[in-house]
Amino acid sequence: MCIAYLAVTIVTIVANAAVVVADLARANFVLANLAELGLPRSWLPLLAVLKALGAAGLLLGLLGVRGIGAAAAIGLVAFFAGAVIAHLRARVFHNVVFPGGYLALAVTSLVLAITH
Template identity: 60%
Template sequence: MLAAYAIVTVLTIAANVWAAVIDFMKADPVVANSDALGLPRSWLFWLGVLKLAGAAGLTLGLLGLRPLGVAAALGLVLFFVGAIIAHLRARVLGNIPFPGVFLALAVATLALTAAQ
């Protein structure tokens, strides 16, 4: 179980760092998605900060601060539930698999972290 926890957590960290970086870069697909959802472009920086904070908390959780890892995983679960709700409300369903994958990673990380 420890190996699964480490692998899934590292994947979740990597995915969220990548997502934060492309938010900070304001990559064209991210801007297009933000526009489709009706989110101000100024939010991209803060959404990236939240993803990066989640990744940092998961990293610290891996390094022994388990309660922080649990809190970070829970925060990412809530973040991506919110992302899916935003997609549903705006009826932007074509790219909903992206937050869905991130949500699945966060849920798996939360479950594995809590089980440690």
Template identity: 55%
Template structure:
């Protein structure tokens, strides 16, 4: 297990836990963005749960490698979907946010 893998995985997990925390807090800016993208506000907590599960799976993967790989795949798929939702809504200025998370998830998967 390389140092780069551990660092990228921990950064990815922390970023996703922070994003999930914002979801659980039902932050106004997140709810406003969801409305812009055409997503119902009722999805905010389930989306936070997915981010939390992915983050915890990445951290567990430091001990059980296949679990980390599965979590990284799940986060890649989640953020591909997020990029697609933002692009579909033609909110181009918002694209860097999910793209950055996608990049972290891809890096975690590649380094695994």
């Protein structure tokens, strides 16, 4: 297994798992971000589940189920592309780097998943 694929995918899994915990704990920064974007708090559980499924799928990819890993990476790319777009549409520029960073991790995980 490629070291880069392993390293980047583990970082992506851990980053997404950490933000899922913050979502489920309803951390102040998560609630503030939702408010700034004009999104209802009722969306938070679904957003957390989508990120958790992405992280779990990446883990399955590391464990040998390559198709699931690639599909999970595609899902995370779509999710975080949507998050970046939501930030840009709402003109919330001060923290767009965070979904942008998650998007970069997801894209890199996807590229490495399909090329390793």
